[in-house]
Amino acid sequence: MNTDPPEEANTFWAQKSAIEQRYQIILDKVTPHTPERWAFTGVVLLIYFIRVIYAQGWYIVTYALGIYLLNLFLAFLQPKFDPSLEMDMAADEVEEGGPMLPTRSDEEFRPFVRRLPEFKFWHSATRAIIVAFVCTLFRVFDIPVFWPILLIYFCILFTLTMKRQIRHMIKYRYIPFNIGKRSYGNSKNGFGK
Template identity: 90%
Template sequence: MNSEPPEEANAFWAQKSALEQRYQVVLDRVTPHATERWIFTGVVLLIYFIRVFFAQGWYIVTYALGIYLLNLFLAFLQPKFDPSLEMDMAADAVEEGPMLPTRSDEEFRPFVRRLPEFKFWHSATKSIVIAFGCTLFRVFDIPVFWPILLVYFCILFTLTMKRQIRHMIKYRYIPFNIGKKSYGKSSFK
C-alpha cells in the first residue's frame, strides 16, 4: 500500500515537472551560443582537474571521465552512417543490379555526425559535473597508482585516434569545416 497521500505524490511530480521545464528553458537559451558553452565546459573541467590535483585522489573517477569523454569525442567525429558499411552494401547491390550514384562528385552528401555537437557538449558537461560530485565522497577515492592509468589512457587515446584518422582518410570524410568551401553567410541564425 502507498503510505503517501495522493496530494503529496502529485505535488512531487508537479515540482519535478516544473524543474524539468526550467532546465529545458535554460538549455534552449544556451543552444545558439556554442563558443560560450564550450568555454564554460572548459572552465568546469579545469576546476575539476584543480580539485583532483590538490586533493590527490579520485584517479579512478578521472580515468572513467577521460574514457567517457573519449567515447563521446569519437562519436562526434564519426558519421551517422558508416561509409565502410555502405561500401559493403554497395558491393552487394552491384551484383543485384543498377543503383543510384554514390561517388562524391556525382551527388552532394553532407557530413551528418553520429553525435551532434549540442548533445556532445551536454553529455560532456553533465559527466564532468557528475565526476566533480563524486569527488565530494571518499567512497569513490579508490587508491591506485595513477601514473599507470595515465600511461594507459594516453596509449588508448593514441591508438584510437590513429584508427579513427585512418578511417577518415580511407573513406574521405572531414568532420570539421576546416578547408571546406564556404558560400557566404547564411541568413538563418
C-alpha cells in the same frame, strides 16, 4: 472509497515537471552560444582538474571520466551512417551489372551527419564533468591506485583509438569538421558576401 493519489505525490510530480521545464528553457537559451558553452565546459573541467591535483585523489573517477569523454568524442567524429557498409552495398551493385544511377532519394549524396550531434556532445560532457566533480566530494570514491599506470594506459588507448579513427576517415574520405562557409568572388565588388 477514494482512489485519488495523495496530494504530496501530486505536488512532487508538479515540482519535478516545473524543474524539468526550467532546465529545458535554460538549455534552449544556451543552444546558439556554442563558444560560450564550450568555454564554460572548459572552465568546469579546469576546476575539476585543480580539485583532483590539489586533493591528490580520485584518480579512478578521473580515469572513468576520461574514458567517457573519449567515447563521446569518438561518437562525435563518426558519421551516423557507416560508410564502410555503404561502400559494401555499392560494391555489390557493381558486381551485379555495374554502377547504377540512384533510383530513390535516400541513395543520393548526403552531407556529413554526426553520430553524436555537437549539442548532445557538449551536454553529456558537461554533465559527466559535474558528476565527476560531485564524486570528489565523497571519500568513498577515492580508491587508492597508482595513477601513472592509469595515465599511461589512457594515453595508449587514446593514441590507438584516434589512429584507428583517422585511418577510417582517410579510407572513406570524410571530414567531420566544417571549417566555415566558403565565399567565392571578391567581397569588394558585392560578390561573396
